[in-house]
Amino acid sequence: MESLWLLIPLSVMLAFIIGVLFWWAAGDGQFDDLEGPGERVLQDNDGTPESVHNKTA
Amino acid sequence: MNIMEMPLVPTRDLFNSYTDPDTTRSCFHCGLSVLRDRKFGVLFDGRFRPLCCAGCEAVANTIMDAGLGDYYRERSAMPAADGILNNGGTSRRLTEFDLPAVQSNYVASTDAGEPKSTLFYIDGVTCNACLWLAESALKRVPGVASASVNYITHRAEVKWCDTKTTLAFIMDSVTRVGLRAMPVAAAGRQVSRAKERRTLFIQLGVALLAMMQVMMFTVPLYFTSADDVSHEAQRLMQWASLLLTLPVVLYAAKPFWQGALRDLRTRHLSMDAPVALAIASTFTASLWSLFAEHGALYFDSISMFVFLLLASRYLESSIHDRALSRIERLTNAVPAVATRLVGYPDSRESSDITTAALNAGDVILIPTGHVIAADSVLLEGVSEVCEVNEAIITGESRPVTHSVGSKLIGGTLNLGAPLIARVTRVGAMSTLASIARLTERTMGERPQLMALADRVARVVAPTLIALACIAGVVWFFIDSTQSFNVAVAVLAVTCPCAIALAAPLAYTSATLTISNSGLLIARGHVLEVLPTITDVVFDKTGTLSTGNFSITKILTADGITRDEALEIASALEMGAAHPIAGAIKKLASHNSVLIAQQLHLIPGDGVEGVIDGKTYRLGNRAFACFNTNDDDAFVLSREGKWLATFEAEDALKADAAITIFSLAQSGLTVHLLSGDRISRVKNVAAQLGIDDEHVSAAQTPSQKLAYLEQLRKAGRKVIMIGDGVNDAPVLAAADVSIAMASGADLPRLTADAVLLSSRLATIVSALQLARGTKRIIRQNFVWAILYNLIAIPLALVNVINPAWAAIGMGASGLIVVLNSMRLLRRVM
Numbered sequence: 001m002e003s004l005w006l007l008i009p010l011s012v013m014l015a016f017i018i019g020v021l022f023w024w025a026a027g028d029g030q031f032d033d034l035e036g037p038g039e040r041v042l043q044d045n046d047g048t049p050e051s052v053h054n055k056t057a
Numbered sequence: 058m059n060i061m062e063m064p065l066v067p068t069r070d071l072f073n074s075y076t077d078p079d080t081t082r083s084c085f086h087c088g089l090s091v092l093r094d095r096k097f098g099v100l101f102d103g104r105f106r107p108l109c110c111a112g113c114e115a116v117a118n119t120i121m122d123a124g125l126g127d128y129y130r131e132r133s134a135m136p137a138a139d140g141i142l143n144n145g146g147t148s149r150r151l152t153e154f155d156l157p158a159v160q161s162n163y164v165a166s167t168d169a170g171e172p173k174s175t176l177f178y179i180d181g182v183t184c185n186a187c188l189w190l191a192e193s194a195l196k197r198v199p200g201v202a203s204a205s206v207n208y209i210t211h212r213a214e215v216k217w218c219d220t221k222t223t224l225a226f227i228m229d230s231v232t233r234v235g236l237r238a239m240p241v242a243a244a245g246r247q248v249s250r251a252k253e254r255r256t257l258f259i260q261l262g263v264a265l266l267a268m269m270q271v272m273m274f275t276v277p278l279y280f281t282s283a284d285d286v287s288h289e290a291q292r293l294m295q296w297a298s299l300l301l302t303l304p305v306v307l308y309a310a311k312p313f314w315q316g317a318l319r320d321l322r323t324r325h326l327s328m329d330a331p332v333a334l335a336i337a338s339t340f341t342a343s344l345w346s347l348f349a350e351h352g353a354l355y356f357d358s359i360s361m362f363v364f365l366l367l368a369s370r371y372l373e374s375s376i377h378d379r380a381l382s383r384i385e386r387l388t389n390a391v392p393a394v395a396t397r398l399v400g401y402p403d404s405r406e407s408s409d410i411t412t413a414a415l416n417a418g419d420v421i422l423i424p425t426g427h428v429i430a431a432d433s434v435l436l437e438g439v440s441e442v443c444e445v446n447e448a449i450i451t452g453e454s455r456p457v458t459h460s461v462g463s464k465l466i467g468g469t470l471n472l473g474a475p476l477i478a479r480v481t482r483v484g485a486m487s488t489l490a491s492i493a494r495l496t497e498r499t500m501g502e503r504p505q506l507m508a509l510a511d512r513v514a515r516v517v518a519p520t521l522i523a524l525a526c527i528a529g530v531v532w533f534f535i536d537s538t539q540s541f542n543v544a545v546a547v548l549a550v551t552c553p554c555a556i557a558l559a560a561p562l563a564y565t566s567a568t569l570t571i572s573n574s575g576l577l578i579a580r581g582h583v584l585e586v587l588p589t590i591t592d593v594v595f596d597k598t599g600t601l602s603t604g605n606f607s608i609t610k611i612l613t614a615d616g617i618t619r620d621e622a623l624e625i626a627s628a629l630e631m632g633a634a635h636p637i638a639g640a641i642k643k644l645a646s647h648n649s650v651l652i653a654q655q656l657h658l659i660p661g662d663g664v665e666g667v668i669d670g671k672t673y674r675l676g677n678r679a680f681a682c683f684n685t686n687d688d689d690a691f692v693l694s695r696e697g698k699w700l701a702t703f704e705a706e707d708a709l710k711a712d713a714a715i716t717i718f719s720l721a722q723s724g725l726t727v728h729l730l731s732g733d734r735i736s737r738v739k740n741v742a743a744q745l746g747i748d749d750e751h752v753s754a755a756q757t758p759s760q761k762l763a764y765l766e767q768l769r770k771a772g773r774k775v776i777m778i779g780d781g782v783n784d785a786p787v788l789a790a791a792d793v794s795i796a797m798a799s800g801a802d803l804p805r806l807t808a809d810a811v812l813l814s815s816r817l818a819t820i821v822s823a824l825q826l827a828r829g830t831k832r833i834i835r836q837n838f839v840w841a842i843l844y845n846l847i848a849i850p851l852a853l854v855n856v857i858n859p860a861w862a863a864i865g866m867g868a869s870g871l872i873v874v875l876n877s878m879r880l881l882r883r884v885m
Contacts, residue, residue: 004290004293004294005290005293008274008290008293008294008297009293009297011270011273011297012270012297012300012301015266015267015270015301018266019262019263019266019267019304022259022262022263022266023259023262023263026255026258026259026262027255027259029255031258032207032210032255033207033208033210035185035208036188036205036206036207036208039185039188039189039208040189040192042131
C-alpha cells in the first residue's frame with residue numbers, strides 16, 4: 001500500500017501535465033482540423049515550391 | 058414554358074445537356090463527355106488526355122505547369138463544372154479587391170512590415186484533393202508567406218506581403234486551378250465564435266480528463282470494503298479527487314456560472330441556474346465532508362455532470378456553426394465595390410465606391426455580368442427590358458425580366474445590358490441581410506417537445522431544491538447527523554440532467570445527421586412533425602426531374618428534313634444557353650456551315666435571325682408564327698411560316714422512382730401537383746408509379762392551395778416538396794415544406810427545410826430518422842422519469858450511499874447521451 005503514496009500524487013501530476021498540454025494544443029488550434037494533416041502527408045510529396053519549379057522547368 | 062427566359066450564363070445542368078451518351082470519352086479534368094470534334098487536351102503521365110472545353114484545358118494546363126498533377130491521382134470526386142465555366146467572369150472582377158478601402162475589410166490588422174493575414178472561403182470543393190490543390194496553388198504565389206487550408210471548414214488562412222502581391226492576384230491563383238477563393242470579412246462574428254468554440258472544446262477536454270482521473274480514484278472504493286484500503290490511502294485519494302475537481306468547478310463549469318449569474322440579473326430562470334446550484338451545493342457538501350472526515354463525496358459526480366452537459370452544448374454549437382457559415386457565404390454575394398454616378402442625371406461621370414459606403418438614394422451603374430450591389434429601383438436600362446438572374450435569392454434559375462421602376466435585389470446578377478438604379482436599402486435593411494437574420498432566428502427556434510422539456514426541467518429543478526430542503530429538515534429531527542447528507546444526496550442523485558438532455562441531444566444529433574445528408578432543417582418543428590406525416594405532395598414535375606432536356610419529338614413541314622430543321626435551329630441558338638437550346642445543339646450535326654446573322658434575342662419569346670437572306674424565328678408559337686394560339690411547343694418558322702416543332706422532355710431524376718416507391722412502402726400517400734399540361738404529368742406519374750387519383754395537372758397556385766387545404770381538412774398531415782419560390786404560399790400551408798434549392802437561400806424563409814443535395818432519397822432517410830428520433834426521445838423520457846421515480850424515494854429514506862448516487866446520476870445521464878448518439882451514427 002505504500003506505493004500509493006507515490007503513485008497517486010504522480011497520477012495527479014500527470015493529469016495536470018496532460019491537462020496543460022491539451023490546453024496548449026487546443027489553444028494553438030491543433031484540434032481545429034483533424035483531417036487536413038493526414039491528407040497532406042499523403043498528397044504533398046513534392047517538397048518545396050522551388051524544387052517543383054525546377055522539376056517543371 | 059417561355060424557353061427564352063433560360064439563363065444566359067451556363068449552368069452545370071446545361072453543361073450536362075450537351076453530353077452525348079454515345080461518346081465514351083470523358084473530360085480528363087471535369088468528367089463530362091467530350092464532343093467528338095473537340096481537340097482540347099493535356100499531356101499527363103506521357104499520355105494525351107482529352108478535355109471537353111477551353112476552360113478545362115486552361116485549368117488542367119495551369120495545374121500541370123505548377124507541378125500539381127498529383128491532384129488527378131488523389132482526387133475522389135470530379136470538380137464542380139460551374140467553377141470552370143465561371144472562370145473568365147470572376148477574374149475580371151477580382152481587381153476590385155485591391156482597392157484599399159475594400160481590402161481593409163478582409164485584411165486582419167497587422168504591424169507595418171509584417172505579412173498581412175486574410176481568410177478565404179474556398180468554393181467549388183468536391184473532394185479533399187481540391188483543398189490540397191487550392192492550398193498548393195496559394196503557396197506558389199510569390200509573396201505569399203504561408204497558406205493553410207482547413208479541411209473541415211474549407212477556409213484558407215493566407216499570410217501575404219502587400220509589397221510583392223495583391224489580393225486579386227492571390228484569388229486569381231485559385232481561380233486558375235478551377236476553384237474559387239472568396240475573402241471572408243476579417244471583423245466580426247465568426248472570429249469570436251471560433252474562439253468561443255475553442256474555449257468550449259478545452260473546457261470539455263478538461264472535464265473529460267478530470268472525470269476519468271477522479272473515477273480512477275473513486276470507483277475502486279465503491280467495490281471494496283473499507284478494510285481493503287487503509288484510511289490514510291483513502292484520504293489521499295479523496296484529496297487527489299478534490300485537486301482534480303478544482304479545474305472542473307473553476308474552469309470547465311464556467312459557462313454554467315456565467316449562465317446562472319445572467320439568470321440572477323435578468324430574474325429569468327434558465328437551465329443554467331439549477332445546474333450551477335447542483336454543482337455548487339454538491340461541491341460545498343463534498344468539501345465539507347472531506348474536512349469533517351465523514352459524509353459523502355461527490356467529486357466524480359460533479360466532473361461527470363459537467364462533462365455530459367458540456368458535450369451536449371458542444372454538439373449543439375457545431376450545428377449552429379454550420380448554419381452560420383452558410384449565412385456568411387450568402388452575405389458574400391454582395392460585391393465589394395459599386396460604381397456610383399454622382400451627377401446623375403446631368404452627367405454620367407462614374408466613380409468607384411465601396412458597397413459599405415453606399416447610402417439610400419445613391420445612383421449606381423451595374424454593367425453587364427455584374428452583381429447588383431444593393432437593393433434598388435431600376436431607373437434606366439440601356440435596353441427596354443433588363444434581365445436579372447435572381448437565383449441566389451429566389452432559387453429561380455431563369456432570369457427575371459425587369460422594367461423601369463421595378464425593384465432589384467442586391468446580390469443578384471445583371472445578365473442584360475448595363476443598368477442604372479437608385480439604391481433603396483443598404484446594410485442591415487437589405488434583402489440579403491434579412492434572409493441571413495431570419496435564418497439565424499430559425500436556428501434559435503426549438504421544437505415544442507424540446508420547449509416542454511425545458512419547462513419540465515425548470516419546474517423540476519426548484520422542486521428538487523425544495524424537496525432537498527424539506528428532506529434535510531425532516532431528517533434533522535430523525536437523525537441530525539444524517540440531515541445534510543440526505544439533502545445533498547437528493548440533489549445529487551436527481552440532477553435534472555437526464556430530463557434536460559433527453560430531447561435536445563436527440564434533436565441535435567438527428568439534425569446534424571440529416572444536414573450531413575444534404576437536407577438543411579430550417580424550422581424547429583420539422584423533426585417533430587415528420588413522424589406524423591401521412592401524405593407527401595410533390596409540387597411541380599420539376600422537383601422530380603433533373604432539368605436536363607432532350608428533344609423527344611420533331612415535327613417538320615413538307616419540304617424540310619429533320620436534320621435541316623435542327624441545323625437551322627442550332628444556328629439560331631448559336632449564342633443561347635438555355636437547356637432546350639443545348640438539347641437542339643446536341644442533336645444537330647456539328648459540321649453545319651449555316652451561320653445566322655442579325656441575331657435578336659427577344660426575352661420571353663425567342664430568337665430571330667437571318668440565314669441566307671431569309672428571316673427565321675425560333676421560340677414559342679405566338680412569337681414564331683404570329684399566332685395567338687400559344688402552347689408549350691418550341692417552334693421554328695421562316696418568314697412567319699411554320700417549319701418545325703420541337704418537343705423537349707426533362708429527364709427524371711435517377712432516384713425519383715425508388716424514392717416514391719419507398720415513400721409508398723412506408724405507408725405514405727404520394728401526390729403530384731403540377732402546372733404542366735396533362736399528358737406530360739400523366740406520363741411522369743406513370744413512370745414513377747403514382748396513382749392517377751393523386752395526380753393533378755395544369756394546376757394554378759390557388760388550386761394547389763385548395764387541394765392542400767382539402768387534404769388537411771380530411772385530417773391528413775402533409776409534407777410538401779416544391780421549389781420554394783413560385784409556390785411559397787402553397788408550401789407555407791403544408792405541415793412541413795421542403796424546398797429544393799440550388800444555391801438559393803430564400804427558400805429558407807418560406808420552407809421548413811431545404812434539400813441541398815439533388816438526391817430525393819434524402820427525404821426518405823430523413824423521414825426514417827425523424828421516426829427514430831421520436832422513438833429515442835420517448836425512450837429517454839421514460840428512462841429519465843423512471844430513474845427519478847426510483848432514485849428520489851431511495852435518497853429520501855437515506856439508503857443511497859455516495860457510490861450509488863454517483864453511479865446512478867452518471868449512468869442516467871450517460872444512457873440518455875448514448876441513446877441519443879445512436880441517431881448520429883446511423884449511416885444515411
